[in-house]
Amino acid sequence: MHAPTEEQAAFRRAAVELLEAPRGVIKSTAGAGCGKTTALKGAALDCRKAGASRLLVLAFSKNLVTDLQATFGDVAAVRTFNSLAFEWARNSITGRNVGQIYAAHVIEAFDLNSKKLPIDHVHFAKVIIGVLSNYCYSSNREISRHHIPSWVQDPVVGDLAAKYAQVLFNALRPGAKTRLNLPHDVYVKAWQLDGCNGLSAFDQVYMDEANDATDVMLSCLAFARRACYVGDAGQQIFSFRGSKDAMLKVPGRQYPLTLSFRFGPQIANLANEILSKKTTPPPITLRGMAGKAGRIGPVPSKEPHTRLFRTNTGVIRDALVLGDMAESYAITGDTSDIREKIYSTYALMRNSSREARHPAYAFFKTHDDLAQWAASNPLSEIGLIYDLARDYSERERDLDKILSNRHPPNNPRIQLMTCIRAKGREFNNVVVRDDFRTRSTSGFRPPSPTQLDDELNLLYVAVTRARYCVELQPEF
Known part of the structure; x- marks a missing residue:
């Protein structure tokens, strides 16, 4: 050392x-x-x-x-x-799978279809899951109104969902006799x-x-x-x-x-400028290593680099273009979940709901159902995937090939990954792509200071992955 x-x-x-x-x-x-x-x-x-x-x-x-x-x-x-x-939990969960639960599981467990509820059973199941998630992330011992998601406007719905969520937690925790999956958040909370x-x-x-x-x-x-x-x-x-x-x-x-060993003063100054726009700037000022190479500007066209994105759909869109150009590239990270979601999206676009296997798509029965939901939630992952599938309606096989990721090149010239995947890593040259949402250039302006802070944090993480060169495409 x-x-x-x-x-x-x-x-x-x-x-x-x-x-x-x-x-x-x-x-x-x-x-x-x-x-x-x-x-x-x-x-x-x-x-x-x-x-x-x-x-x-x-x-x-x-x-x-x-x-x-x-x-x-x-x-x-x-x-x-x-x-x-x-x-701690291992010996008390014999015979159960560990994994996420979805609205379909909750509806079946409580037989919500047969109950009279203040809202439809699908949305009510999602409220229950939202309450349970907030509780599992909290330090509280009991579920209360504090754990009802902020997007739930009706207090009757919220209070009823909180009661169901407490029952659900007790039924899911280690030691419970159930066939339901055991979510990771639940056994951590129980611990x-x-x-x-x-x-x-x-x-x-x-x-x-x-x-x-x-x-x-x-x-x-x-x-x-x-x-x-x-x-x-x-x-x-x-x-x-x-x-x-x-x-x-x-x-x-x-x-x-405060002294960064990764990059020089130029990149440090950019990082400080990004964080200065937060509602509560950090208590320290980042310093770059004096004399260390580092600059803000375009990465030379033939130079190996890493492209960082806010969203998985941004990664996939670039992968399609790079594939068409016969460029050497690779996607970093597990793509199996988003591959299944894209497959389910195409299935619904063909009105083949039985082929829409991903649990998140369980309640979309037709293309119209999916299209209406995506139009109302355009910035959700499902909304972004729907736009992607619609834009590339004739390229389902190409997308499947990209996301199968069976034979990635050993030394690709371009690495593609989301900002979350890049956290904790560093690269020589970084291109920060334009799907970050810090200004209206990407078609979105965060409606609240908290959301803007989250976006600025993502952008800060992206630019500080670079050792030598940062090409910053979104404005901020």
């Missing part, structure tokens, strides 16, 4: 000092490329030298676990919240309610990317004796999943990291 900066050294010393306290929290607000993981590993190494034997790093996904485990080696265990909770068995056994717990922690995750971490949070408020891009910036919510001594 390189010698730590003064900022990193201060954080590492604080982590060692924390071992002397019975309980406590320290935090490090860090910019993109500022060595968050390096600081965490340094803290873990220093704590091991100081006598700590059980250290835990918490990551958000299996992919990040693999990367972080390679970094930390045997210094610390690397786990996800899901894996810890699933280990939290049970006291997060195992967390208090660690001498210190490190939370990487704490900017994306949900309230239930923060509640789980309260069971750890000592915790170190590291995160970047500008990279909070999972608010749609209930994430809350732990750097703002959790009290603790603050140790900022």
